[in-house]
Each structure stands twice: as structure tokens, then as C-alpha cells.
Amino acid sequence: MSTKINDGWNTRLGVILAVSGSAVGLGNFLRFPGLVAEYGGGAFMIAYFISFLLIGLPICWAEWTIGRKGGLLGFNSAPGIFQSVTNNEKYKYLGVIALIIPVGIYFYYLIIESWCLAYAFNYFTGNINFQSPDEASAFFQELTGISENGSAISLSTNHVFVFVLVSLAFNFFFISRGISRGIEKFCSIAMPTLLMISIIILIRVLTLGTPNSEYPENNINNGLGYMWNPSFESLKNPSLWLAAASQIFFSLSVGFGVIITYASYLKESDDVVLSGLTAASTNEFFEVSIGGMMSIPAAVAFFGVTGLTQIGLSTFNIGFNALPLVFAEMPLGNLFGFLFFFLLFLAAITSSLSMLQPALAFIKDSLRLSHRKAISILFFITTLGAYFVLFNSKDLKALDTLDYWIANLLMVFLATAQIILFGWKIGIKKGLEYAHKGSKIKIPVFYNFIIKYITPTLLIIILFNWIWGIVNLGNPNQYIIDLFIEPNLTAWNSIGLIFILGLIITFCLNASKRITK
Amino acid sequence: MNIIGAILLTVSIGLVTSLSIFCYYKILTFKDEDLDQDSTS
Numbered sequence: 001m002s003t004k005i006n007d008g009w010n011t012r013l014g015v016i017l018a019v020s021g022s023a024v025g026l027g028n029f030l031r032f033p034g035l036v037a038e039y040g041g042g043a044f045m046i047a048y049f050i051s052f053l054l055i056g057l058p059i060c061w062a063e064w065t066i067g068r069k070g071g072l073l074g075f076n077s078a079p080g081i082f083q084s085v086t087n088n089e090k091y092k093y094l095g096v097i098a099l100i101i102p103v104g105i106y107f108y109y110l111i112i113e114s115w116c117l118a119y120a121f122n123y124f125t126g127n128i129n130f131q132s133p134d135e136a137s138a139f140f141q142e143l144t145g146i147s148e149n150g151s152a153i154s155l156s157t158n159h160v161f162v163f164v165l166v167s168l169a170f171n172f173f174f175i176s177r178g179i180s181r182g183i184e185k186f187c188s189i190a191m192p193t194l195l196m197i198s199i200i201i202l203i204r205v206l207t208l209g210t211p212n213s214e215y216p217e218n219n220i221n222n223g224l225g226y227m228w229n230p231s232f233e234s235l236k237n238p239s240l241w242l243a244a245a246s247q248i249f250f251s252l253s254v255g256f257g258v259i260i261t262y263a264s265y266l267k268e269s270d271d272v273v274l275s276g277l278t279a280a281s282t283n284e285f286f287e288v289s290i291g292g293m294m295s296i297p298a299a300v301a302f303f304g305v306t307g308l309t310q311i312g313l314s315t316f317n318i319g320f321n322a323l324p325l326v327f328a329e330m331p332l333g334n335l336f337g338f339l340f341f342f343l344l345f346l347a348a349i350t351s352s353l354s355m356l357q358p359a360l361a362f363i364k365d366s367l368r369l370s371h372r373k374a375i376s377i378l379f380f381i382t383t384l385g386a387y388f389v390l391f392n393s394k395d396l397k398a399l400d401t402l403d404y405w406i407a408n409l410l411m412v413f414l415a416t417a418q419i420i421l422f423g424w425k426i427g428i429k430k431g432l433e434y435a436h437k438g439s440k441i442k443i444p445v446f447y448n449f450i451i452k453y454i455t456p457t458l459l460i461i462i463l464f465n466w467i468w469g470i471v472n473l474g475n476p477n478q479y480i481i482d483l484f485i486e487p488n489l490t491a492w493n494s495i496g497l498i499f500i501l502g503l504i505i506t507f508c509l510n511a512s513k514r515i516t517k
Numbered sequence: 518m519n520i521i522g523a524i525l526l527t528v529s530i531g532l533v534t535s536l537s538i539f540c541y542y543k544i545l546t547f548k549d550e551d552l553d554q555d556s557t558s
Contacts, residue, residue, distance in 0.1 A: 012544060042525030049532070225518035228526045271547070278540035284533040292529070440547050 007076070007179050008265045014184035016275050019262055020282035021187040021350025023253040024194065026112065026315060028287040029344065032247060033296040034313040037227050039243050040234030045288075047235065047244035051458075052284065055245055058455040059254040059415050060280050061443060062422035064272035065435040067263025076264045077362035078257050079509050086425050094421075096505045097414050098257035099362055102355035104406040104498055105256075107385035108399040109355065110171070113348035114163040115320065118143055120341035121157060123327070123334050130328045133311060133321060140320045145393035149490075152393045164390055168383065170349060175356045176375050179265055183353050190346050191282075197343045198290045204336055205298045211329060218304040223297030226305050245462055250407065251287055252280055253354070255415025261358040273439040286347075295319070298326050319344070356382065362505070366512035381504070388497060392490045397482070401494040404479045409466055416459040423452040 009015040036044045070081025079095030122128045130136040143160050145152025153161045174182040210219040234240050249255065263272060299308045299322040311322045327337035356378060363374040392398035422431045428448050436442060469477055476484075482491035518526070 012547070016544065042522050042529075045525055045529045049529075221518055224526065225522055229519050229522035230525055274540065274543055274547070278537075278544055281533065281536040281540050285537040288533045289530045292526070440543060 009270075010180040010184055012270065012275065014180070014188055015262060015266065015270075016278050016282070017191045018183050018187040018350075018354065019253075019259060019275075019279035021191055021347075022256075022258050022262070022354035023251065023279065023283035023351075024191075024286045025347050025351040026116075026319065026344055027247070027251050028283065028291040028347070030291075030295060030315040030319045032251065032287050032291045033227060033294070034315060034318055035243050035247055036292065037296050038313055039237070039240040040231040041226075042228045042230035043232050043235050044240060044244060047241050048248060051241075051245040051248040052280075054450060054454055055458055056248040056252045056254065056280060057277070058447065058451045059249075059419055060252060060259070060276040061273060061435055061447075062419055062431070062451065063254060063259040064263045064276040065431060066418065066422060066426075067260035068266045068268075068270065068272050069434050070260065071264030071266060072268055075365060076261060077358060077365040078260060079362065080365050081260055081264060082421070086421065091421070091425075092509060093506070094414070094417055095362075096502055096509065097410055097417075098260065099358055099505050100498060100502050101255070101406055101410050101414060102257045102357075103359045103382060103385070103501060104402055104410075106352055106355040106382055107497070108389045108402050109348065109352050110167055110382075110386045111160065111164060111389050111399060113345060113352055114160050114167045115143060116341050116344040116348055117167055118157070118160050118163040119320070119324070120338050120345055121163065123337035123341060125157075126334055127157070128324060128328075128334070128337060130324050133325060136321045136324045139324075140316075144396065145390075146396055147394065149394045150391050152390060161390065164386065167349070167352075168386070171352055171356060172375065172379055174353055175360065175378075176371075178371070179357070183357065186353065187350050190350050194286075194343060194346050194350075197339050197346075198286065198294075201336060201340055201343065202290055202294055204330075205294050205301075208298060208301045208330075211302055215304060218301055220297055220301045222305075223300030224293065226300050226308075227292065227296050242462065242465055245458065249415065249462070250411070252283055253351070255411040255413075255418065257358045257414065258354045260418075261361050262354070264361070267438075269438045271438050271440050273435055273443055274441045277441070295323055299323065302326050302329050362508070366508045381501075385497060385501070388493070392493070394490070397488060397490040398494045401479065401482065401491045402498070405495065405498060409470075412459065412463045412466060416456065416463055419451065419455050419459060423456060428452045 009018075066085055067081060069085050070076075073081075073084035075081045075084050077095065078098030079092035082095045082098075083089055083092040119128070128139065130139065139158070141147055142158050143152070145159065152159050155162055174186045176182065177185070206220060208220045210216055212218060253259065266272065295318050296308070299311070299318065302325065303311070303322070308322060311317050323340065324337065327333035327340070330336055359382075360374055360378050363369060363377055364371065367374070369377070389398045389402065422428075426434070428451060431451075432443060432448065470480060479491070482488040483495065
């Protein structure tokens with residue numbers, strides 16, 4: 001018996017909030033402030049905004065347009081969309097990458113999402129009250145099972161396993177309800193809630209003043225100064241430009257395979273230019289206006305610049321080590337700790353939902369299965385993948401390896417391919433003609449040149465930079481060491497998992513008469 | 518925070534906030550009839 005599900009967006013705002021929800025995640029609140037502090041403070045923003053205009057927006061518009069066009073031609077998954085918009089069967093294989101990315105990222109993103117839920121729960125029940133960095137670090141290690149494979153799998157609320165089950169149930173409850181009744185409805189509630197919680201925490205952070213009068217230099221003003229005082233000299237550093245471009249790229253969720261799937265459910269008369277700009281600007285608002293003033297200034301106000309530097313500026317260090325110590329020092333710290341981690345959980349779940357939809361659409365497109373059967377297959381595959389990451393928790397090796405190879409290399413590759421497809425294969429004139437159908441605003445004329453020449457060139461530079469990081473065997477990075485110099489079984493298994501996923505997708509694609517014909 | 522840092526912070530937040538407000542204003546005041554008139558003209 002098939003379950004009838006209404007696949008399509010109910011409102012214009014609904015699709016925008018869903019795409020924004022996909023983009024707003026942990027990177028906005030934790031990764032972005034770390035990069036600004038590391039790369040020249042306010043000067044970083046110059047490179048950041050230039051990257052937004054030259055890389056972020058063009059790919060956004062290209063993905064929205066390609067997705068809607070593919071949807072109008074009868075496809076909701078990447079292989080069918082790429083094949084139909086180019087009228088060339090070979091391009092369907094590009095869609096395999098567009099499916100590996102969201103599913104592969106979901107494998108480990110579900111686990112990180114569950115960490116956030118675990119912290120929120122433990123704050124809510126009063127189980128967290130760290131007095132030292134060692135206590136914070138010990139809790140994180142026990143929760144994640146970082147010391148030994150399989151050690152996170154237990155029903156204790158000090159381990160992540162039980163929270164993975166809850167997150168899994170959340171994701172599949174909403175995804176099984178379809179686009180409008182599931183994803184759209186959830187994001188329509190989650191995004192305004194996210195905004196409200198962010199503003200409450202932001203107000204608390206900005207009114208911290210000088211928390212400890214014995215250390216008057218540790219105050220919120222110096223925290224903001226640490227993040228935003230510019231060092232214009234650092235603009236000469238190519239790493240700053242690459243970091244800014246990468247942050248824009250990852251933060252907007254472009255090259256992710258999600259926007260094309262979401263846009264494929266739009267009608268011909270639906271706008272894509274203004275919708276794309278709105279979703280991107282929503283993400284930027286959360287990242288700059290809220291993420292830019294929250295975590296690092298608060299940490300500096302309590303521990304000073306030296307203390308924060310000792311803890312570290314990486315995403316996980318800021319989120320799971322530094323901030324819990326901040327909340328421990330703060331009046332009503334448990335409440336704000338709960339709110340902050342619940343905020344991260346909401347941001348994460350709007351993103352993980354978006355990672356499931358492309359594969360679900362593919363299973364339905366290619367195998368012509370009912371919604372319920374497609375959900376069952378998706379559940380089976382993604383749960384196995386997530387269990388692999390959960391079990392191989394030692395040093396977070398599986399999570400880290402999947403993140404490096406999928407979220408970095410494959411995403412840049414897919415975005416580069418898509419912008420070349422839009423500007424050259426479809427053609428910039430025809431591409432913009434598609435984009436402007438139903439559009440309320442027009443893409444400025446100078447973007448013809450940017451989309452055709454500038455964006456692909458910049459993306460190729462980023463791609464080559466990544467490839468150089470891989471082939472530069474004179475100075476190999478940890479990921480190359482794990483594979484070839486000191487082979488690590490978990491790292492190899494993670495790569496194997498990506499290949500198996502690719503093979504399953506390719507097999508289904510070749511077996512699918514609908515997409516092949 | 519020094520004065521240049523404060524200016525960069527204010528300008529950055531001003532840019533993204535005003536862009537968001539502009540977009541949501543356009544979205545929320547966007548009527549399908551506007552589109553029909555555009556296509557007719």
C-alpha cells in the first residue's frame with residue numbers, strides 16, 4: 001500500500017526558511033567566530049563579503065535555477081536534474097556526487113547534533129556544572145567516546161547513544177511527513193524559535209560587562225575587540241582569503257546537493273532570485289550579527305585572551321569546552337547553557353533534515369517506490385552509516401575523515417562543476433533567462449561576467465589548493481598520513497564507506513529506467 | 518574594542534541586517550499579481 005504524500009512547498013516563505021535552516025548550523029555560531037579571531041579580526045570581513053558576492057551568491061542562484069528547471073522537467077533528485085537540464089545522459093553521474101555529499105555528511109552530522117541534544121538535556125537536568133577545563137574536557141570525552149571505540153554506546157545520559165536514538169526519531173518523523181507537512185512545517189517553527197533564543201543569549205552576553213573585578217581586562221568590550229579589531233596587514237595573507245571563501249562556501253550550504261533538490265519542488269511561476277538572496281541573507285544575519293558577537297566575546301570576558309587561546313579556537317573547543325565553562329561562571333548559567341545547546345540542536349536538525357531529502361527524492365525517482373518504502377530504505381542506509389561513526393569514536397577519526405573528504409573536497413568539486421554547467425553548458429544567457437522566470441528582482445547585469453568567469457576561476461583555485469594539500473607529500477597533512485604513511489583502519493573504512501555509498505547510488509542509477517531514458 | 522573595530526562591526530552587522538530586512542520586505546509584500554503584470558508588460 002502506498003502512502004500518499006504531498007511533495008511540494010505550501011508557501012514561498014516556507015521554502016526560504018527551509019533553505020535557510022539547511023544553511024544555518026554549528027558553523028554560524030562556532031566556526032565563523034573562530035576564523036574571524038584567527039584571521040585579522042574585522043579585516044577578515046572584507047575578504048568575507050567579497051567572497052559572498054563573488055562565490056556565495058552566484059552558486060546560490062545557479063543551484064536554485066538548475067533545481068527548479070529540473071523539477072519542471074519531472075525530476076527531484078540530482079542525477080535526473082543534471083541529466084534533464086543538460087539534455088545529456090553523462091551528466092547524471094555528477095548527481096552521484098550530489099547524493100554522496102548530503103548522505104555522507106548526515107552520517108556524522110547526526111552524531112554532532114546528538115552531542116548538542118545531550119548537552120541541552122544535561123544542562124536542563126542540572127548534571128553539568130564544570131569547575132575546570134579538565135572537568136569540561138572529561139565530560140566531552142565520556143559523552144563522545146573519544147578515548148575508545150564503542151565506548152559512547154550505552155544507555156547512560158552521560159553517553160551520546162541514547163540522544164542519537166532521539167535525534168534519529170526526530171529526523172525520520174519529520175522527513176516521513178513529506179516536504180510541506182514535515183520539513184516546511186518544522187522549519188517554519190524552528191527558525192523563528194532559533195532567532196528568539198539567539199537574541200536572548202546575545203543580550204545576556206552583551207550585558208556581561210566585567211564578570212570578575214579582579215581581572216578588569218577580561219570584559220565584554222575586550223572580547224569584542226579581540227574578535228573585531230582589524231589587522232589590515234593580514235589581508236596580504238592568502239590563507240585569510242581562502243579561509244573567508246571557504247567559510248562563505250560551507251556556511252551557505254552550496255555545493256551540497258540540497259538546494260537543487262529543494263528548488264525542484266517549486267513551480268515555474270515561483271521566484272528563485274529573491275528567494276535565493278533571502279535564504280543567503282538569513283544565513284549571513286545569523287552568522288555575522290549573532291554568531292559574530294556571541295561565543296568568543298563571552299569566553300574572553302571570563303578567561304581573557306590567554307585563557308581562550310589555551311583552550312583553543314577550533315569549533316569543538318569553543319562549543320564544548322570553552323562555553324560550558326562560561327555558563328558555569330554565569331548567573332543562571334544552567335538556563336543559558338540549556339538555551340544555547342538547544343539553539344545548536346535546532347540549528348543542526350534543520351540542517352540534517354535537508355541532508356535526507358535528496359536521497360529520499362532519488363530513491364523515489366529511480367526505484368519508483370512508495371514514500372513509505374523509500375523512507376525505510378533511507379532509514380536503513382543512514383542508520384548503518386551513523387552507527388559506523390558512532391562506534392568508531394576513538395579520536396573522532398571516522399567523523400573527522402568523512403568531514404575532510406566529503407565536506408571539503410567533494411563539495412568544492414560539485415560547486416565548481418555546477419557553476420561551469422550553469423555558465424557554460426547551459427549558457428549564461430539561457431541560464432539567467434531560466435533564473436528570471438517568475439523572478440521579482442533581476443540579477444544585476446555585471447553578474448553575467450562574474451558567473452561565467454570569476455566564480456569558476458575562484459572555485460578552481462580553491463579546488464587546486466585542496467588538491468595541493470593532498471598531493472604535497474613533502475608536507476603531508478594528517479588525513480594523508482592516516483591513509484598512506486601510518487595507515488589507520490578507521491580512516492580506510494571511512495573512505496570505503498564513501499565508495500560503497502557511491503557504488504550503491506550508481507547501481508540504483510543504472511538500474512533506473514526512468515532516469516536513464 | 519578600538520574605533521576601527523567598532524566601525525567594522527557596525528558596518529558588517531548593518532549590511533547583513535539591512536539586506537535581510539530588504540529581502541523579507543520584498544518577499545512578504547510580493548503579490549502574484551505583480552508577477553502577472555510584469556509578464557504582461
